[in-house]
Amino acid sequence: MSFQFFMPTSIKVGAGISRSIGGFLHSLGHKKVFLVTDKGVRNAGLLPQIENSLHESSISFEIFDEVVPNPTSENIMFGVQRLKDYSPDSVIAVGGGSSIDTAKGIAIMANNAGNILDYEGVGKILNPGLPLTAIPTTAGTGSEVTASTIVTNTQTHFKAAVISPFLYPTYAFLDAELTINLPSHVTAATGMDALTHAIESYTSKTTNPASEAFALHAIEMIGMNIEKSYFVGTDLSSRENMLVASMLAGAAFAQSRLGNVHAISHTLGGVFNIAHGIANATLLPFVMKFNLPACPEKMANIAKALGENTSQLSVHEAAERAIDAVIRLNNQLNIPSNIKDLGVNLDVLPKLVEDSMRSGNVLINPRLTGPDDIKEIIVNAYNGTL
């Protein structure tokens, strides 16, 4: 056995903890903050408590609220220019995956030359960025504890992954109060993104005992809390558990990376601008079905973690139950059972296959995967044929 587990982000968890951000940054000597967010977060009224906290600690700040879904390199580089004009000593991200990924890109490009897309791939960034505090307002992305940011190239519609140890946020504040009023469809999409992270991480070829422990516990926590957070919404305990599970899944996949679901969903996001979590959730059963022969024991463990009674079943039967459990969750959460309903069309199937194969996630998917396999998964997911 040989592995490394590196997770440098300092994490604070607690309802209302985002109200202490000013004092925390002040204690570290920060005086001027660039706050990255989107208009949805601003309109939802999530910023005033953070702004007040910064005011109270005499920290000046500028708000950049122009984050777009499926962040583009243009948007990130625009943010970098705004940051340089303001010249802060630290960055805060408040929002979902798009805001945190954008802030990661902006914070890193403050200290690196050229365009963010110049750094596509693993370990290409030369210098650390500005200190970044990530405050997620959704429970799904895990981006607050990962070493990657996903950037859409608007010329090619390809979602490029930039991966570097310098991209880990310095701090993560997990405040479930910020997630309490999330619309239910966002709760569903982001929660299923977290489940996909956990399942793909747990079954990845580059998993290790530490990341497996994080991932399997995340699967269990999500199984126990996702429906309550969706159907009740205002239940702080299930919201908090989802936020922590999402972080655990993020910490897991930062080590192990992901698999075919993310390879294909990034492609669908880049080409059709489909929300990431929904694309993952819809694809997940089809990829699990494809992967089952490669990792039946792990799939059986996933079934058990999701609450299935597998005691009388063979390993293969138990493994099938993991797929059943995910399909049932998707149905409960009103997630489409095929990607046609998400707006995918197959006119560009060769590009979808080619872009998905370009993802590094294919190489570490548990079952050996070639272009014909990706094509078959996409066509099956389009037709809803398991």
Ligand SMILES: [Fe+2]
């Ligand atoms: Fe994801």
